[in-house]
């Protein structure tokens with residue numbers, strides 16, 4: 712085993728301390744970024760729920776399709792503008808390919824969420840955050856799983872159970888829809904948050 716003499720020790724000490732301090736700062740940064748991302752994701756989930764419940768009660772699932780089509784992407788982009796983080800919803804089986812298609816990192820995480828869920832992890836805590844090196848520089852990424860609950864079934868449940876009105880709306884609006892035939896408790900997708908750590 713390599714040995715260091717006392718001079719070596721005193722030379723290495725500041726380097727080691729600096730290294731440890733940097734590690735602590737990085738962990739602190741990640742915690743802060745994760746908190747911000749969690750807050751943004753929570754806002755989107757709560758605002759979506761409010762809008763959806765209101766529309767489902769007022770005019771039923773067929774009309775509520777428009778909430779998901781117009782209001783949710785609008786809420787997501789408004790949260791993105793206000794927080795400086797890109798907040799989106801993604802899925803392995805997107806209904807809207809333009810907005811909902813998962814990128815390679817998101818696909819990997821969604822598959823991993825499925826494994827974690829199968830191992831018995833609490834669906835409420837299925838999330839991940841990571842700082843990554845991307846071609847443009849360091850980027851923070853966060854994802855939180857969205858689980859199929861009862862209110863989702865009218866539009867994402869088994870095709871044979873969808874109401875005629877919803878079926879017609881979906882066929883018109885989303886001819887390439889892959890977002891049906893889910894069962895209660897399955898992962899429908901995730902909220903994905905991305906933030907560049909370059910500049911202000």
Ligand code: HEC
Nearest residue numbers: 775776779780800802805806807811857862863866890900
């Ligand atoms: C009234 C119908 C309706 C209900 C109820 C509904 N959705 Fe959706 N969902 C949609 C539509 C329409 C889209 C496509 C939105 C778009 O064009 O971006 C969508 C898209 C999504 C997406 C984005 C990925 C994709 O497939 O494009 C996720 C994730 C999602 N829904 C999850 C849920 C969850 C979880 C629930 C239950 C809490 C739910 N939805 C309830 C209609 C619905």
